Amino acid sequence: MHQLIRNFCCFVLGAGVALSLNISSSEQALSKSIYYDSDYPLLVDVIDTIETYYVDQVDRKTLINGAIKGIFNQLDPYSGFLNEEGYQALNDANRGEYFGFGFEVATDDGQITIVTPFKDSPAERAGIEAGDKIIKFNDMQVDETNYQAVLTEIRFHSTHNFGINLTVKKINSHQEVSFTLQPDFVYIQSxxxxIIDGDIGYIHLTSFQEGAADAIMKQAKEWQNIALKGIILDIRNNPGGLLEQAISIADLFLEQGKIVSTNGRFFDANEDYYASGQSIFTHLPMAVLINKGSASASEVLAAALQENHRATLLGETSFGKGTVQSIIPILGHSNAVKLTIANYSTPNGNNIHEKGIDPDIEISISSVTDTPNVPIIDSENVQENSYDQQVASAIAWIDGR
Incomplete structure (x- = not known):
């Protein structure tokens, strides 16, 4: 099995492969460490000494930024420090708009890999696809060893409206292709x-941003007078977002049962979330499409529907991110800390981190197109829905119900 090292994409690229909560700054009012009085002066003394005696002049801000970077190097890759611009960009992304290049990345088998390009973004318009491997950034060879440096450079180029050059190895052909991207405003509809195939409701959930659950509820009301045969929920290449939205959307489709559990070191990080009992499309069969780009909040939702026997999952094994991050504002500043505060487990108590969720019915694009005898789909359906073989498989599954 491939070893996957999954990292959080910096916010200037998109919403991030993230599952996040917001914690108010008042929650930072924790008791001081017993080491505070001795350790903090030591750090200040080190910075003062370097600033005074080092052979080359280094300003204090650079040293402080280096110290902060060193702290987060000791933590997981999903935690980080957000300066004012980064904090604002992340908030914008959670509202479905930001300025950047429009793709999410992680590291996979030592290479920087595209998780998803967002619709109508500079990345998608250029032809970048989920699964492409970035091998050069601005003519510099890149891999997981300089991953953080690449993210920093991407953030810098986005903030200053500079273009970037990427050379990628294409997922299907393995050919090396070069792209030049200019940052632009990226707008993400949740x-x-x-209605497809005459009587099947199809919902493509692209992002767990603010208002996503409300958007699904609104759509359900618009369909309430239509005699639907089934529902397809498509969360392929959805990199995640807000935990509260994942819980709310799962609650929409579940009459009962546990949705997710979180556990961490501080009290509020430990919680069990359950369905409230009011649900939509109650009596309709439901298919959920997942793939390798379904991450974080997508996996919370998929596992809740699968393990409560509300939906059948079709597609490919998901990304495998089982941690929760919080955005904690820094008191007196316009900065924030993005910190992993908890792990989460599925309703059955499974930890999917670095494992992913297996679909009930595995449908890879290659298996559908290369193998003529797929049990759940006939050749006629493949031809009629050649634009998307996995959607065709979901239609066939609902028809079979």
Whole structure:
């Protein structure tokens, strides 16, 4: 099995492969460490000494930033310090808009990998696809060893409206292709929906941003007078977002049962979330599409629906991110700390971190197109829905119900 090292994409790229909560700054009012009085002066003394005696002049801000960077190097890759611009950009992304290049990345088998390009973003318009491997950034060879440096450079280029050059190895052909991207405003609609095959409701959930649950509820009301045969919820290439939205959306589809559990070191990080009892599309069969780009909040939702026997999952094994991050504002500043505060487990108590969620019915694009005898789909359906073989499989599954 491939070893996956999954990292959080910096916010200028998108919403991030993240599952996040917001914690008010008042919660920082924790008791001082017993080492505070001795350790803090030591850090200040080190900075003062370097600033005074080092052979080359280094300003204090640079030294402090270096100290902060060193702290987060000791933590997991999903934690980090957000300066004012970064904090604002992350808030914008959670509202579905930001300025950047429009792709999410992680590291996979030692390479920087595209998790997803967002619709109508500079990345998608250029032809970048989920699964492409970035091998050069601005003519510099890159891999997981300089991953953080690449993210810093991408953030810098986005903030200053500079273009970037990427060379990627394509997921399907393995050919090396170069792209030049200019940052642009990226607008993410939380859902896209339509009636397909005459009587099946299709909802493509692209992001767990603010208002996503409300958007699904609104769509359900618009369909309430239509005699639907089933529901397809598509969360492929959805990199995650707000935990509260994942819980709310799962609650919409569940009449009862546990949605997710979180556990961490401080009291408020430990919680069990349950369905409230009011649900939509109660009597309709439901198929959920997942793939390797379904991460974090997508996995919370998928596991809740699968393990409560509300939906059947079709597609490929998901990304595998089982941690929760909080955005903690720094008192008196416009900065914030993005910190991993908890792990989460599925309703059955499973930890999916670095494992992912297996679909009930595995449907990879290659297996559908290369193998003529797929039990759940016939050749006629494949031809009629050649634009998306996995959607065709979901339609066939609902028809079979």
């Amino acid at each position: 859902i896209e929906s339509q």
